[in-house]
Amino acid sequence: MRSLKLKAAVISLLLFLLFIGAWHMATLPKESTSLAGASAEYAALMGKGAEKSGGFPPPLEVGRAFVKYLADPVYDHGPNDKGIAIQLGHSLARVGLGFFLAVLVAVPLGFVIGMSPLLLRAFDPFIQVLKPISPLAWMPLALYTLKDSNVSGIFVIFICSIWPMLINTAFGVASVRRDWINVARTLEVNPLRLAFLVILPAAAPTILTGMRISMGIAWLVIVAAEMLVGGTGIGYFVWNEWNNLALPNVIFAITMIGVVGMLLDMIFGRLQQLVTYRE
Amino acid sequence: MSTHFLLVEALQKVYPAAGGGTNAPVFEDIHFHIDRGEFVCIVGHSGCGKTTILNVLAGLEEATSGDAFMDGREVRGPSLDRGVVFQSHALMPWMSVLGNVAFAVKSKWPEWSKEKVREHCTGYLEMVGLGAAIDKKPAELSGGMKQRVGIARAFAIQPKMLLLDEPFGALDALTRGTIQDELLKIVQATHQTVFMITHDVDEAILLADKILLMSNGPHAKIAEIVEVTMPRDRTRAGIHHDPQYYRIRNHLVDFLVNRSKTYAGAEAGMFHDPRNPPLVRPGLDGERAPVLALPTGMAAPQLKQVINN
Numbered sequence: 001m002r003s004l005k006l007k008a009a010v011i012s013l014l015l016f017l018l019f020i021g022a023w024h025m026a027t028l029p030k031e032s033t034s035l036a037g038a039s040a041e042y043a044a045l046m047g048k049g050a051e052k053s054g055g056f057p058p059p060l061e062v063g064r065a066f067v068k069y070l071a072d073p074v075y076d077h078g079p080n081d082k083g084i085a086i087q088l089g090h091s092l093a094r095v096g097l098g099f100f101l102a103v104l105v106a107v108p109l110g111f112v113i114g115m116s117p118l119l120l121r122a123f124d125p126f127i128q129v130l131k132p133i134s135p136l137a138w139m140p141l142a143l144y145t146l147k148d149s150n151v152s153g154i155f156v157i158f159i160c161s162i163w164p165m166l167i168n169t170a171f172g173v174a175s176v177r178r179d180w181i182n183v184a185r186t187l188e189v190n191p192l193r194l195a196f197l198v199i200l201p202a203a204a205p206t207i208l209t210g211m212r213i214s215m216g217i218a219w220l221v222i223v224a225a226e227m228l229v230g231g232t233g234i235g236y237f238v239w240n241e242w243n244n245l246a247l248p249n250v251i252f253a254i255t256m257i258g259v260v261g262m263l264l265d266m267i268f269g270r271l272q273q274l275v276t277y278r279e
Numbered sequence: 280m281s282t283h284f285l286l287v288e289a290l291q292k293v294y295p296a297a298g299g300g301t302n303a304p305v306f307e308d309i310h311f312h313i314d315r316g317e318f319v320c321i322v323g324h325s326g327c328g329k330t331t332i333l334n335v336l337a338g339l340e341e342a343t344s345g346d347a348f349m350d351g352r353e354v355r356g357p358s359l360d361r362g363v364v365f366q367s368h369a370l371m372p373w374m375s376v377l378g379n380v381a382f383a384v385k386s387k388w389p390e391w392s393k394e395k396v397r398e399h400c401t402g403y404l405e406m407v408g409l410g411a412a413i414d415k416k417p418a419e420l421s422g423g424m425k426q427r428v429g430i431a432r433a434f435a436i437q438p439k440m441l442l443l444d445e446p447f448g449a450l451d452a453l454t455r456g457t458i459q460d461e462l463l464k465i466v467q468a469t470h471q472t473v474f475m476i477t478h479d480v481d482e483a484i485l486l487a488d489k490i491l492l493m494s495n496g497p498h499a500k501i502a503e504i505v506e507v508t509m510p511r512d513r514t515r516a517g518i519h520h521d522p523q524y525y526r527i528r529n530h531l532v533d534f535l536v537n538r539s540k541t542y543a544g545a546e547a548g549m550f551h552d553p554r555n556p557p558l559v560r561p562g563l564d565g566e567r568a569p570v571l572a573l574p575t576g577m578a579a580p581q582l583k584q585v586i587n588n
Contacts, residue, residue, distance in 0.1 A: 179369035183365070183369050185339060186337055186357040187357075188359050198371065201371070202373070277373040277416075278372060279417075
């Protein structure tokens with residue numbers, strides 16, 4: 001088992017080195033064919049022939065961006081120049097708040113819907129229509145009604161997080177084993193104890209799966225939302241660096257988005273393990 | 280109202296048909312009673328509604344018509360007075376063994392302290408031989424141990440009556456024997472009133488005072504009530520040395536194999552009063568069925584003895 005892990009790690013490392021190597025080779029500065037006299041001067045004037053015009057940044061340049069931003073992650077030099085930790089912090093705060101509000105609505109509502117076949121049917125058409133709407137499509141409505149770009153971003157996260165949680169909670173609650181409910185009924189367990197001691201633990205793995213999916217979607221959506229609303233956040237950072245044509249910074253930011261997304265997913269994976277029971 | 284502890288009168292269950300309308304009743308005209316401290320088994324083929332009857336007594340299901348009374352009160356909805364052991368053990372997998380029993384005990388006595396609940400539960404778990412496994416999760420237990428937890432949970436709330444729905448159906452023969460012995464011991468010690476469904480004829484003879492034989496559904500009825508006339512201090516090891524054992528066993532098997540199909544038909548129409556099903560004692564030798572006035576050309580029913588009380 002350990003040797004399997006080790007082997008996998010070695011192969012991962014090799015793949016990474018191979019990727020960096022290929023990248024490096026592909027972005028080697030092309031030696032400008034020697035141009036004579038006026039031509040060379042003209043080329044220099046046009047900004048050609050110089051090393052930096054190679055187009056896609058080579059790995060070394062991107063590496064420098066990594067070092068630069070990670071060495072000082074929390075500086076704040078005005079609205080367009082903040083450290084990466086601050087930008088990520090803004091994004092995480094938006095995601096956290098939107099997600100938390102979605103939990104507050106989706107889990108109790110899903111519980112009620114899951115308990116009642118009637119409500120499940122009554123809510124179903126709304127859920128089916130609202131679920132496939134891209135969260136960003138809500139943005140104009142949100143901006144118009146909420147009149148605040150930051151709040152609109154949070155609303156977009158809220159609206160995209162709510163559906164997987166709502167559906168999973170309702171499904172989890174509706175499919176709690178009949179036997180367990182019957183045991184509780186023969187014990188004359190009051191509704192509150194039934195909800196918290198039987199149905200909630202029984203449905204918890206399904207609910208957590210819904211939360212994990214929601215969190216994944218929320219992290220995808222926040223980048224796009226921040227590109228639209230601007231101001232702060234990792235999405236805004238990406239857009240800003242694109243406007244600066246600073247591609248190494250963009251690549252750095254993309255990597256950060258991936259790493260944070262992975263960490264979020266790992267956290268929810270752990271939580272899921274905690275509530276999963278073996279039958 | 281009579282003085283019987285449990286009284287079931289004219290119970291009938293009709294399930295709605297798939298395309299609207301109704302099916303033929305699964306069972307109808309079910310009358311029986313159980314006295315305090317009695318162990319009653321119900322035997323019959325699948326589909327005769329045994330589980331439905333048990334669920335009605337448990338309050339988990341409603342009969343289409345008819346009534347059940349326990350201890351002078353109508354059975355309406357589930358109650359802590361009736362403990363149920365489910366066929367599929369129905370333990371909550373996220374709770375420990377102790378937690379499962381404690382959940383039941385706290386439901387019955389919410390005012391008890393933690394220590395008192397723990398002590399009470401541990402006592403019942405030790406009674407079923409699980410004193411060492413109280414902190415395990417159900418998933419770590421074998422099928423037989425899980426069913427023991429289910430039994431401990433039902434006994435721990437000290438119900439007036441215990442309802443067992445084929446509790447040993449899913450167990451292998453050896454485990455089943457051991458738990459039957461334990462159940463027998465516990466019931467003999469506590470004089471618990473029990474109503475139990477089983478498919479196992481030997482199990483019924485070992486445990487029961489009376490065995491209700493059901494004819495096949497639809498229109499299932501209680502065909503006969505077999506009284507197990509062997510002394511109450513039976514053991515699984517010694518029971519088959521009793522000459523009564525094979526007579527009772529043959530009677531039951533004969534009913535299940537040959538007579539359960541036709542009982543709702545001619546035989547029933549002629550001689551059967553569902554309000555007062557014949558009480559037979561096949562264990563006692565030399566007692567013949569009383570001679571009924573038979574229409575010519577009709578064979579007498581194979582009854583050893585009929586007592587109409």
